[in-house]
């Protein structure tokens with residue numbers, strides 16, 4: 224079977240579980256070699272192990288700039304090129320603005336916004352050297368499209384990531400490197416299961432027009448589109464995948 228990502232190497236951050244793991248699996252099914260990174264070493268290694276020769280795990284905290292160079296080097300050594308980056312790793316927390324602390328805001332900014340910024344800076348030289356353009360997908364949130372109660376810190380990081388996406392898309396267009404943002408609504412992953420209960424995926428959600436939470440595999444299909452040549456004329460764009468939540 225010829226896959227939509229044959230011959231491509233994709234870096235996915237936060238690939239140890241949730242949406243990042245679903246993306247790594249789907250990309251490998253479509254022929255990609257995948258560099259998986261996460262601070263969760265055991266989970267990351269397990270997902271990479273499922274991918275056999277197509278998967279490489281590198282322990283990495285996205286806030287570590289020097290570590291980003293090691294991720295790129297490891298990807299080039301193992302697979303020879305880097306074609307795409309999915310900035311997926313993030314932290315989520317909620318707190319009313321009056322109770323939120325500056326420390327928490329700074330922590331979320333580091334992981335959710337500075338991390339993707341460093342990632343873009345790290346992969347662009349390798350993409351340019353590859354000579355075939357590239358695709359960068361930044362996983363934002365519906366909290367990067369609209370205000371949500373209790374999401375002052377998280378929303379600030381995700382609005383920031385949306386802005387970073389558009390400016391980076393303009394800077395990198397001349398190198399045929401495309402940059403887009405994805406804005407999931409409620410997706411059934413460990414990130415929200417702790418706060419909302421383990422049955423997020425089974426429950427009816429009346430405030431969501433499709434009345435259910437999304438699955439990580441559904442988000443992965445959208446990200447596959449953006450990473451692949453199917454989206455060759457798409458850059459600087461934002462994609463809600465939220466069951467209609469922000470259409471209301």
Ligand SMILES: NC(=O)c1ccc[n+]([C@@H]2O[C@H](COP(=O)([O-])OP(=O)(O)OC[C@H]3O[C@@H](n4cnc5c(N)ncnc54)[C@H](O)[C@@H]3O)[C@@H](O)[C@H]2O)c1
Nearest residue numbers: 237241242262284285311312313364407409410412413414
């Ligand atoms: N689940 C949702 O409802 C939802 C909604 C909107 C947006 N998102 C976004 O989707 C993306 C994926 O989230 P998920 O739902 O799969 O969450 P998740 O918590 O299940 O997975 C996130 C992964 O990122 C890793 N990570 C966290 N901090 C890191 C760091 N500093 N360096 C490297 N890795 C780190 C975690 O270890 C984890 O494996 C995130 O950007 C998140 O903000 C999720």
